[in-house]
Amino acid sequence: xxxxxxxxxxxxxxxxxxxxxxxxxxxxxxxxxxxxxxxxxxxxxxxxxxxxxxxxxxxxxxxxxxxxxxxxxxxxxxxxxxxxxxxxxxxxxxxxxxxxxxxxxxxxxxxxxxxxxxxxxxxxxxxxxxxxxxxxxxxxxxxxxxxxxxxxxxxxxxxxxxxxxxxxxxxxxxxxxxxxxxxxxxxxxxxx
Amino acid sequence: xxxxxxxxxxxxxxxxxxxxxxxxxxxxxxxxxxxxxxxxxxxxxxxxxxxxxxxxxxxxxxxxxxxxxxxxxxxxxxxxxxxxxxxxxxxxxxxxxxxxxxxxxxxxxxxxxxxxxxxxxxxxxxxxxxxxxxxxxxxxxxxxxxxxxxxxxxxxxxxxxxxxxxxxxxxxxxxxxxxxxxxxxxxxxxxxxxxxxxxxxxxxxxxxxxxxxxxxxxxxxxxxxxxxxxxxxxxxxxxxxxxxxxxxxxxxxxxxxxxxxxxxxxxxxxxxxxxxxxxxxxxxxxxxxxxxxxxxxxxxxxxxxxxxxxxxxxxxxxxxxxxxxxxxxxxxxxxxxxxxxxxxxxxxxxxxxxxxxxxxxxxxxxxxxxxxxxxxxxxxxxxxxxxxxxxxxxxxxxxxx
Amino acid sequence: xxxxxxxxxxxxxxxxxxxxxxxxxxxxxxxxxxxxxxxxxxxxxxxxxxxxxxxxxxxxxxxxxxxxxxxxxxxxxxxxxxxx
Numbered sequence: 108x109x110x111x112x113x114x115x116x117x118x119x120x121x122x123x124x125x126x127x128x129x130x131x132x133x134x135x136x137x138x139x140x141x142x143x144x145x146x147x148x149x150x151x152x153x154x155x156x157x158x159x160x161x162x163x164x165x166x167x168x169x170x171x172x173x174x175x176x177x178x179x180x181x182x183x184x185x186x187x188x189x190x191x192x193x194x195x196x197x198x199x200x201x202x203x204x205x206x207x208x209x210x211x212x213x214x215x216x217x218x219x220x221x222x223x224x225x226x227x228x229x230x231x232x233x234x235x236x237x238x239x240x241x242x243x244x245x246x247x248x249x250x251x252x253x254x255x256x257x258x259x260x261x262x263x264x265x266x267x268x269x270x271x272x273x274x275x276x277x278x279x280x281x282x283x284x285x286x287x288x289x290x291x292x293x294x295x296x297x298x299x
Numbered sequence: 300x301x302x303x304x305x306x307x308x309x310x311x312x313x314x315x316x317x318x319x320x321x322x323x324x325x326x327x328x329x330x331x332x333x334x335x336x337x338x339x340x341x342x343x344x345x346x347x348x349x350x351x352x353x354x355x356x357x358x359x360x361x362x363x364x365x366x367x368x369x370x371x372x373x374x375x376x377x378x379x380x381x382x383x384x385x386x387x388x389x390x391x392x393x394x395x396x397x398x399x400x401x402x403x404x405x406x407x408x409x410x411x412x413x414x415x416x417x418x419x420x421x422x423x424x425x426x427x428x429x430x431x432x433x434x435x436x437x438x439x440x441x442x443x444x445x446x447x448x449x450x451x452x453x454x455x456x457x458x459x460x461x462x463x464x465x466x467x468x469x470x471x472x473x474x475x476x477x478x479x480x481x482x483x484x485x486x487x488x489x490x491x492x493x494x495x496x497x498x499x500x501x502x503x504x505x506x507x508x509x510x511x512x513x514x515x516x517x518x519x520x521x522x523x524x525x526x527x528x529x530x531x532x533x534x535x536x537x538x539x540x541x542x543x544x545x546x547x548x549x550x551x552x553x554x555x556x557x558x559x560x561x562x563x564x565x566x567x568x569x570x571x572x573x574x575x576x577x578x579x580x581x582x583x584x585x586x587x588x589x590x591x592x593x594x595x596x597x598x599x600x601x602x603x604x605x606x607x608x609x610x611x612x613x614x615x616x617x618x619x620x621x622x623x624x625x626x627x628x629x630x631x632x633x634x635x636x637x638x639x640x641x642x643x644x645x646x647x648x649x650x651x652x653x654x655x656x657x658x659x660x661x662x663x664x665x666x667x668x669x670x671x672x673x674x675x676x677x678x679x680x681x682x683x684x685x686x687x688x689x690x691x692x693x694x695x696x697x698x699x700x
Numbered sequence: 701x702x703x704x705x706x707x708x709x710x711x712x713x714x715x716x717x718x719x720x721x722x723x724x725x726x727x728x729x730x731x732x733x734x735x736x737x738x739x740x741x742x743x744x745x746x747x748x749x750x751x752x753x754x755x756x757x758x759x760x761x762x763x764x765x766x767x768x769x770x771x772x773x774x775x776x777x778x779x780x781x782x783x784x
Contacts, residue, residue: 148719283712465709616708617732658708
């Protein structure tokens with residue numbers, strides 16, 4: 108039926124977006140951890156991280172547009188632009204709007220990095236650790252598919268991989284710790 | 300003695316001896332300095348006249364003069380001696396620099412470990428007019444080798460952080476408070492003040508080469524200390540003025556920790572003067588002349604210098620933090636005759652990789668010192684790689700003279 | 701002509717630049733870049749731009765040669781002019 112197409116598109120694009128965002132976050136962590144093998148150089152990690160983030164925008168656009176124009180949900184554009192303004196599942200949907208704004212901020216500062224400078228870029232980028240949980244909770248709260256096993260499985264894989272990546276991240280010593288550490292100099296008396 | 304002396308010269312004596320401050324205009328001052336060929340005395344040896352012209356061109360009356368008396372080089376004592384003995388000459392130089400580049404503000408950046416110099420400049424400023432006092436301030440440079448580096452000095456005045464910054468922009472473009480800044484060594488300023496009074500001919504005609512300058516003789520000499528020389532005086536002359544060698548010496552460190560080792564016998568007749576030395580691949584730098592006692596090991600001495608330079612790194616750039624400390628550690632292992640199999644090869648390779656890969660020239664200086672050591676002490680290094688030392692006859696380590 | 705310039709203070713030794721442009725950039729024993737001096741050949745300029753873009757900390761720049769990127773200017777504390 109015609110009016111169920113937007114409904115499926117919204118849910119489908121939403122799930123794909125969540126999976127993509129999970130991959131983006133994991134790849135971001137892999138990138139910071141400087142992981143590589145002989146056949147997987149680091150620029151691949153960085154390249155995928157950036158490209159998948161941009162791809163997510165496409166699916167998010169489909170997700171939002173189909174949700175708004177869907178006659179069944181009667182959301183209207185305001186719900187998509189102003190967080191927590193929709194009467195339908197106000198909180199959970201509002202989180203989705205917040206998530207998109209966070210993602211847009213991250214992507215915008217990344218695309219215009221020379222303009223914003225490395226410090227601002229870095230601060231905004233850390234919002235990714237807020238953006239992803241927001242997206243996940245939005246998905247669980249507004250999703251109408253949580254009872255389906257396949258949806259639970261997808262969510263479990265997403266959560267599991269982010270937790271694994273973050274745990275891995277927290278365990279390792281910062282590769283840039285040498286900047287703070289005082290010099291380890293050979294034990295020699297000062298010569299003068 | 301123009302530049303040094305046993306007591307701090309008062310304003311009255313200074314005026315009596317030298318007359319009033321030169322009245323030359325900005326353009327005339329710069330022309331005199333350019334004609335004199337005066338080279339900077341902070342270590343880099345950049346032509347002073349050209350530097351003043353460069354800052355003047357960008358100034359539009361907003362420039363700042365920073366008189367650099369940090370003297371972080373441990374073997375150099377000339378700047379502090381100059382400031383302690385002839386503070387008014389230094390102040391005159393700073394005033395003339397300010398006039399030439401169009402600056403109102405003057406900062407005297409004096410090493411915190413040089414209290415006599417600090418007191419002398421402070422006292423001398425108190426003797427001057429209120430107008431001059433209003434334009435000048437003294438900033439204590441933190442201890443450490445890199446705090447006298449040009450961008451580090453500016454960074455400290457701007458933000459309290461005496462670490463070099465990435466250039467561009469260089470201080471002559473944007474320095475203190477974002478304004479074009481003339482960072483000039485205090486000895487250069489003192490000489491500029493003398494040249495301004497007497498004309499460039501005075502500077503060019505003195506000594507066998509041209510000019511006068513200060514150097515610090517130390518190490519295996521009887522009377523180490525600061526000497527004022529006419530350029531063209533030889534290494535032998537310096538030894539004589541220092542009371543002769545204490546024992547024997549085969550190696551001399553010229554130019555400071557950023558300079559290099561040279562063979563004493565070979566360079567006995569070396570005219571100590573920037574241009575002649577440069578043509579022989581040597582460095583005048585900040586005028587350090589340090590003699591290594593004959594019974595001290597060159598490898599060990601080099602290891603100590605490298606360890607010191609490692610400790611003085613600002614730790615902002617990977618190649619300096621990792622490369623320099625790895626070189627220092629390997630050299631130390633060689634010095635104690637317990638090297639790893641590739642240590643000598645490694646320090647040659649790593650040393651070649653240091654140049655031009657830091658934000659400042661700290662790694663470059665260390666690389667230059669290392670190269671001169673590997674050159675002059677080649678036999679010693681080879682012996683040490685085989686766990687032997689030919690210089691030290693006794694098995695225990697001897698302290699460097 | 702463009703030259704590759706590294707902001708040595710910002711550089712954290714990620715080494716992505718060397719992955720993309722091994723013709724001009726290699727890594728030392730600790731992962732920090734060693735850059736060939738001089739202008740980038742025309743056929744590599746596009747790759748050089750990508751290398752600049754991929755640096756996670758924006759430490760790499762392409763600068764016009766001769767506009768002071770590495771020139772010895774007044775007051776540099778260097779003996780850079782000797783023994784090069």
